[in-house]
Amino acid sequence: xxxxxxxxxxxxxxxxxxxxxxxxxxxxxxxxxxxxxxxxxxxxxxxxxxxxxxxxxxxxxxxxxxxxxxxxxxxxxxxxxxxxxxxxxxxxxxxxxxxxxxxxxxxxxxxxxxxxxxxxxxxxxxxxxxxxxxxxxxxxxxxxxxxxxxxxxxxxxxxxxxxxxxxxxxxxxxxxxxxxxxxxxxxxxxxxxxxxxxxxxxxxxxxxxxxxxxxxxxxxxxxxxxxx
Amino acid sequence: xxxxxxxxxxxxxxxxxxxxxxxxxxxxxxxxxxxxxxxxxxxxxxxxxxxxxxxxxxxxxxxxxxxxxxxxxxxxxxxxxxxxxxxxxxxxxxxxxxxxxxxxxxxxxxxxxxxxxxxxxxxxxxxxxxxxxxxxxxxxxxxxxxxxxxxxxxxxxxxxxxxxxxxxxxxxxxxxxxxxxxxxxxxxxxxxxxxxxxxxxxxxxxxxxxxxxxxxxxxxxxxxxxxxxxxxxxxxxxxxxxxxxxxxxxx
Numbered sequence: 001x002x003x004x005x006x007x008x009x010x011x012x013x014x015x016x017x018x019x020x021x022x023x024x025x026x027x028x029x030x031x032x033x034x035x036x037x038x039x040x041x042x043x044x045x046x047x048x049x050x051x052x053x054x055x056x057x058x059x060x061x062x063x064x065x066x067x068x069x070x071x072x073x074x075x076x077x078x079x080x081x082x083x084x085x086x087x088x089x090x091x092x093x094x095x096x097x098x099x100x101x102x103x104x105x106x107x108x109x110x111x112x113x114x115x116x117x118x119x120x121x122x123x124x125x126x127x128x129x130x131x132x133x134x135x136x137x138x139x140x141x142x143x144x145x146x147x148x149x150x151x152x153x154x155x156x157x158x159x160x161x162x163x164x165x166x167x168x169x170x171x172x173x174x175x176x177x178x179x180x181x182x183x184x185x186x187x188x189x190x191x192x193x194x195x196x197x198x199x200x201x202x203x204x205x206x207x208x209x210x211x212x213x214x215x216x217x218x219x220x221x222x223x224x225x226x227x228x
Numbered sequence: 229x230x231x232x233x234x235x236x237x238x239x240x241x242x243x244x245x246x247x248x249x250x251x252x253x254x255x256x257x258x259x260x261x262x263x264x265x266x267x268x269x270x271x272x273x274x275x276x277x278x279x280x281x282x283x284x285x286x287x288x289x290x291x292x293x294x295x296x297x298x299x300x301x302x303x304x305x306x307x308x309x310x311x312x313x314x315x316x317x318x319x320x321x322x323x324x325x326x327x328x329x330x331x332x333x334x335x336x337x338x339x340x341x342x343x344x345x346x347x348x349x350x351x352x353x354x355x356x357x358x359x360x361x362x363x364x365x366x367x368x369x370x371x372x373x374x375x376x377x378x379x380x381x382x383x384x385x386x387x388x389x390x391x392x393x394x395x396x397x398x399x400x401x402x403x404x405x406x407x408x409x410x411x412x413x414x415x416x417x418x419x420x421x422x423x424x425x426x427x428x429x430x431x432x433x434x435x436x437x438x439x440x441x442x443x444x445x446x447x448x449x450x451x452x453x454x455x456x457x458x459x460x461x462x463x464x465x466x467x468x469x470x471x472x473x474x475x476x477x478x479x
Contacts, residue, residue, distance in 0.1 A: 124429035134416035144412050147472045154468050
């Protein structure tokens with residue numbers, strides 16, 4: 001608890017950082033060319049959400065590998081918390097994407113390659129949570145879920161980065177780092193986007209820490225009720 | 229643990245065959261023999277009941293009849309045939325696989341033979357044997373179903389090699405992923421319902437690739453790198469399966 005003032009400080013810093021990103025998205029970044037109305041501003045929230053969900057799923061995979069190696073229940077809880085949060089971010093990215101698609105493409109949904117990828121990712125990590133609910137024994141649950149998450153570690157980069165880029169036809173705007181590995185974006189927009197992405201990533205790890213502690217407390221209480 | 233013990237003993241004692249210049253080392257030959265034994269055991273059990281084979285076949289044929297009656301040879305306009313028919317073929321194969329393949333492990337758990345199998349063979353050899361069994365089962369179904377489908381739907385096949393490649397690589401990928409996921413699902417509650425939920429997100433990229441290659445075989449366009457991606461998917465799943473299956477299998 002000696003770190004308390006410092007840990008409080010970075011939370012306030014994160015608050016200011018994300019406020020800056022929001023302000024930057026609306027007042028500092030210019031509008032993108034050829035986008036209807038102000039619709040391009042959703043970029044500064046949609047892309048960081050998708051990015052945070054990717055970081056979350058990647059983290060879940062890494063924690064699962066660590067669990068399979070060390071067999072500490074805490075790593076299993078960390079992986080579970082990361083999947084839960086990753087799903088929240090992925091749902092938010094899907095919804096913001098659909099809103100933007102309604103404005104730009106006049107359809108909420110049209111199975112663009114990226115929409116396809118995110119749906120597979122949602123189905124996969126949704127299945128992870130179903131699997132968690134399906135195994136009683138905590139050790140077996142942790143082990144089986146960890147293996148499933150490691151399979152996700154193999155599949156997720158393919159879904160997020162390979163499949164959308166190799167599709168022959170997509171209406172989705174070019175990713176920031178595209179197939180030609182070139183950054184094609186106004187520098188102000190890029191500044192806001194990176195600020196926002198960083199903010200979302202740190203925000204994820206903060207909430208993840210909270211969720212992980214909550215899961216640990218729930219496990220302890222369950223153990224306590226068993227012995228009592 | 230105890231499954232590794234005989235292999236370790238053998239590895240510790242330098243075998244005479246290695247000194248004699250045998251091509252495969254003793255543990256490798258032992259591993260192959262174990263995998264072959266699991267494969268043979270599964271087929272023997274299968275041929276006694278023919279449960280999985282009948283499930284897969286009847287499921288595939290019933291679905292084929294449904295599709296055929298609903299669409300008929302002329303039910304799909306010629307411009308849409310290339311888009312619709314390859315996709316339907318793989319949907320049939322996917323559902324047949326989902327109905328029959330999870331049994332490979334559910335059966336072991338239900339009859340309480342899983343523990344004996346854990347003692348008898350190395351985990352990766354069990355995985356290899358089960359994959360070989362599932363793949364051969366799927367190939368048998370494909371062998372009967374696909375000619376029937378092509379005939380009933382009056383589907384011309386200008387590129388037969390592509391079709392065979394799609395069926396072999398797609399069937400092998402289905403078997404690999406299903407074996408790993410069936411092993412996971414067999415240890416959970418609600419095994420039958422859980423398997424498709426776990427498997428479909430992982431099988432989807434494979435199916436999309438197999439559908440595209442099949443579309444190419446019946447006269448449509450194939451994108452670049454479909455064959456490479458299909459082979460890569462199979463290779464990835466094989467490596468992931470061999471590495472992860474022991475963790476699933478040994479409690």
